[in-house]
Amino acid sequence: MSVVSTITVTVPATTANLGPGFDCIGAALKLYNEFKFTRLEEGKLTINVTGAEAERVQTDESNLLYQAFVKFYQYIKQTPPTVKIEIKLGVPLARGLGSSATAIVGGLVAANQLEGATLSQSQVMELAIAMEGHPDNVVPALLGGCRLAATSGAAWEICDLPWHQDIVPVIAIPNFELSTSEARGVLPTEVSRADAIFNTAHLGLLLRGLETGNGQWLKTALQDKLHQPYRKALIPGYDALNIAAVSAGAYGMVISGAGPTLLALADKLHSEAVETAMLAAWQEEGITAEVRSLSLDTQGAKSF
Ligand SMILES: Nc1ncnc2c1ncn2[C@@H]1O[C@H](COP(=O)(O)OP(=O)(O)OP(=O)(O)O)[C@@H](O)[C@H]1O
Ligand SMILES: N[C@@H](CCO)C(=O)O
Numbered sequence: 001m002s003v004v005s006t007i008t009v010t011v012p013a014t015t016a017n018l019g020p021g022f023d024c025i026g027a028a029l030k031l032y033n034e035f036k037f038t039r040l041e042e043g044k045l046t047i048n049v050t051g052a053e054a055e056r057v058q059t060d061e062s063n064l065l066y067q068a069f070v071k072f073y074q075y076i077k078q079t080p081p082t083v084k085i086e087i088k089l090g091v092p093l094a095r096g097l098g099s100s101a102t103a104i105v106g107g108l109v110a111a112n113q114l115e116g117a118t119l120s121q122s123q124v125m126e127l128a129i130a131m132e133g134h135p136d137n138v139v140p141a142l143l144g145g146c147r148l149a150a151t152s153g154a155a156w157e158i159c160d161l162p163w164h165q166d167i168v169p170v171i172a173i174p175n176f177e178l179s180t181s182e183a184r185g186v187l188p189t190e191v192s193r194a195d196a197i198f199n200t201a202h203l204g205l206l207l208r209g210l211e212t213g214n215g216q217w218l219k220t221a222l223q224d225k226l227h228q229p230y231r232k233a234l235i236p237g238y239d240a241l242n243i244a245a246v247s248a249g250a251y252g253m254v255i256s257g258a259g260p261t262l263l264a265l266a267d268k269l270h271s272e273a274v275e276t277a278m279l280a281a282w283q284e285e286g287i288t289a290e291v292r293s294l295s296l297d298t299q300g301a302k303s304f
Contacts, residue, residue: 007113008036008304011106012144012297013091014098015169015263016136018210019222019254020202025161026136026257027146028297029169031097034088035065035106037114039081051089064100068107068131075127076118080111094177096257101137104128105301109142113303129156137257144300146210164213168271168293170264171256172241172278175288178234183258186230195225215251218265222252235260237285241278248277 011033016026040046047059047066057063061070066085073080091099108124108131119127121142128138135149139158146161202221209217232238235255241262245253249270256263266274271293282289 003116004114005039006037007110008034009106009110009113009301010034010303011102011109011141011301012299014101014137014140014257015096015171015261016098016257017224017227017254018206018263019224019228019252020199020206020226021136021148022199022224022226023134023136024150025146025148025203025206026098026140027163027169028140028144028300029097029171029294030297031294032090032297033099033102033106034090035103035110036086037069037110038084038086039114040084041082043082045082045085047085047087049087049089051087053093054087054089056093057087057089064103065107068104068128069111070107071127071131072108072111072115072119076115078115081114092173092261094179095173096178096255096259096261097171097173098137098141098257100180101128101132101141104131105138105141109301109303125158126156140297140300142300144298145296148207161207162211163296164211166213166267167210167218167251168266168268169296170245170250170266170271170274170278170291170293172262172264172275172282172289172291174235174237174260174282176260178258178260180258183231183234186234187227188230191226198223198225209251213267215267218251222254222265224254228255231255231259235262237282237287238262240281240285244277244281245274248273250274253278 012028013031049057129135148159206221245264250264250266253264279291
C-alpha cells in the first residue's frame, strides 16, 4: 500500500471486565468515535472536536489520540507529519466505555494507514496494549467482538469469544465521570486465594454462559471478587440499580470497565424492561443517566 494524505478511522466503544474477567476480557459495542487525519504541508497541529462534551478533550499535543499517533512514528523511527485532526465523539468520556482505547487505537491505526500499513495488525495491537496498560478495551476496539487476551511471555494470545445472539448488553451511563486511574487506585494490590479461585471459576462459567445463552449460568457467572466490591462505593446507586435490573429480568449487572457506567445482560424479551428499571433507579438517586440496549460490534476499527 502507498502513503496517503487523508485517513478516517472509526473505533467502537468497549465494555471491559464483564464481571469476573478483570483486565482480560472485553466486548466491542455499536457506538463509535470517528477520527479524521489530514497531512499538512505547512502550519502546525490542529485538533477540532465535535460531539457531546467536546470541550473536555485536549486540543494540543497532550491529546491521547495524537500521542498514540506520535507513538507509532517513534516505533518506526520516523518524524510524525504535521496533521489536522477532526474528532467526532460518539463514545462518552471517562464513563467505562473505553473512550481512551478508541483514542489509542484510532491514533495508531490512522498513522499506520497513512504510512501504507507498514505494521501488521498484531504489531499495532501490541503497541496499543502497551499504551493502555491492559488489553481488555484496546483488543476488542481494534478487532471487534468479544475477546479474551492472555499473555504468553512478551506476546499475547487473543481468543474470539462466541456471544449468543439472544444476550443483550444494556448500558446505563450516568452524567458523572470516573477516571480509570481513580477506579484502579481503590483496588488492593493482593487478593486472597479464595477470591482468586472464585473469579477463575466464574470467568469459566461466564465464557460458557455467553456462548450458550444459558441464563442460570450467566446469573451466577456475573459475580466478581477482584474489583467490583472495592469500586461500587464510587458509584452512587450501584446496589439500587443491581436490584432494579435483576428484578426486571436481567441475568445480572456489572460495572462496565472501570465505571461509572453499569452494564446489565438480559435476553431480548426483558431488555426494554431492564432499561426502564435502571433509568428509574438512577433517577430516584437524583442522577441523570442515559440507558440503552446496544448490540456487539464485530468489525472493530475501520479506516477509509
Ligand atoms: N476521543 C478522544 N480523544 C482524545 N482523548 C481522549 C478521547 N477519549 C478519551 N480520551 C482521553 O481519555 C480519558 C479517559 O480515559 P479513562 O481511561 O479515564 O476512561 P475510559 O477509557 O472512558 O474508561 P474505561 O477505560 O473504564 O473504559 C479522557 O479524559 C481523555 O483524556
Ligand atoms: N480492566 C480495566 C478496564 C478499564 O480501563 C479496569 O477495570 O480498570
